[in-house]
Amino acid sequence: MSRNIATARTLRPTDNKFDEIKEAFSLFDANKDGLLDYFEFKVALRALGFNINKEEVLRLMSQFGTKDGSKIDSNGFQKAAHPLVAAIKPIDEYKKAFRLIDESAAGIISAPDIRRLARELGESISDEEIQAMIDEFDFGNHGGIIEEDFIKIMESA
Numbered sequence: 001m002s003r004n005i006a007t008a009r010t011l012r013p014t015d016n017k018f019d020e021i022k023e024a025f026s027l028f029d030a031n032k033d034g035l036l037d038y039f040e041f042k043v044a045l046r047a048l049g050f051n052i053n054k055e056e057v058l059r060l061m062s063q064f065g066t067k068d069g070s071k072i073d074s075n076g077f078q079k080a081a082h083p084l085v086a087a088i089k090p091i092d093e094y095k096k097a098f099r100l101i102d103e104s105a106a107g108i109i110s111a112p113d114i115r116r117l118a119r120e121l122g123e124s125i126s127d128e129e130i131q132a133m134i135d136e137f138d139f140g141n142h143g144g145i146i147e148e149d150f151i152k153i154m155e156s157a
Contacts, residue, residue: 021081024048025074035071044077050084094154098147108144110134 028044029036036044042057052060062069064076072080101109101117111130118125139149 110144
C-alpha cells in the first residue's frame with residue numbers, strides 16, 4: 001500500500017463518525033427547520049468534541065452556511081465538521097478511552113475497572129474471564145493493562 005493511500009485512509013472519518021455528525025445536526029436542530037443558528041451550531045460542534053472559539057464558529061458559518069452566514073444547513077454542517085473529525089488522531093481517542101476506564105487514575109486498567117465497565121455495559125463476565133483478559137493483554141506483567149498496552153490493543157483491532 002502506498003504511503004498516500006495509507007495517509008488518506010487515516011484522514012477520513014469512519015462511517016460511525018459520519019453518523020455522529022448527522023446525529024449531532026439532528027439533535028441540535030431544536031426547531032427542526034433543517035438549519036442551525038450560531039448557538040445550535042456551536043453546541044453541536046461541542047457535542048462532537050470540539051471547543052471552537054466564536055471567531056472560528058463565525059468563519060465556518062460564513063464559509064459553509066447560508067448566504068448571510070446566520071444559519072447552516074445539514075449539508076453545510078457536514079462540510080464544516082468532516083475536516084474537524086478527520087483530523088482527530090485515533091491515539092488521542094485511545095488515551096481518552098483509557099482514562100475513562102482507569103477510574104482510579106492509577107495508570108493501569110485493573111480487574112475492578114473491567115468489572116465496573118462490564119457492569120455499566122450490562123455485560124455479565126466472570127472473575128476468571130476478567131483475569132484471562134488481563135493475562136492476555138498485560139504485555140509487561142504489570143498486573144493490569146497499562147496505557148501503552150491498551151493503545152497496542154486498540155491499534156490492532
